[in-house]
Amino acid sequence: MHTVQVKPQEIFQALADPTRVRIVRLLAETGEESCLCELVDSLLEPQYKLSRHVKVLRQAGLLSAVKEGRWVYHRLVEGIPYLDRLYEALRLLPDVDGGFAHDVERFRQRMCLREDGRCRIGIQTPELAAGGE
Secondary structure, three states, rough: OOOOOOHHHHHHOOOOOOOHHHHHHHHHOOOEEEEEEHHHHHHOOOOOHHHHHHHHHHOOOOOEEEEEOOEEEEOOOOOOHHHHHHHHHHHOOOOOOHHHHHHHHHHEEEEEOOOEEEEOOOOHHHHHHHOOO
């Protein structure tokens, strides 16, 4: 069994950015895995920016990634008690401006575009797709 040693400060540094909090909170709320293009369409952030944020979250031990062909699916690392409690705390944060509810709604709509439970269509938001995947 492979054990990853993560320092608490690395987790909190990773969560010091509002976009990274949105990513983790969205995945914690929905319990889903997501490819980058689904996150782009859900969070309305450019692919290059989200790619960097996802990398930081992976390095902090919060996300895992599985590659399937040209698609990479990101999922929260679960089953570790302190991480599970952290995700629960993020889910319970107030949504003062309603932005998180909009993220979740866009995510749920975007997930309906999957084929056989997998993303196969790329970024669908025209102004964000210009930079390509």
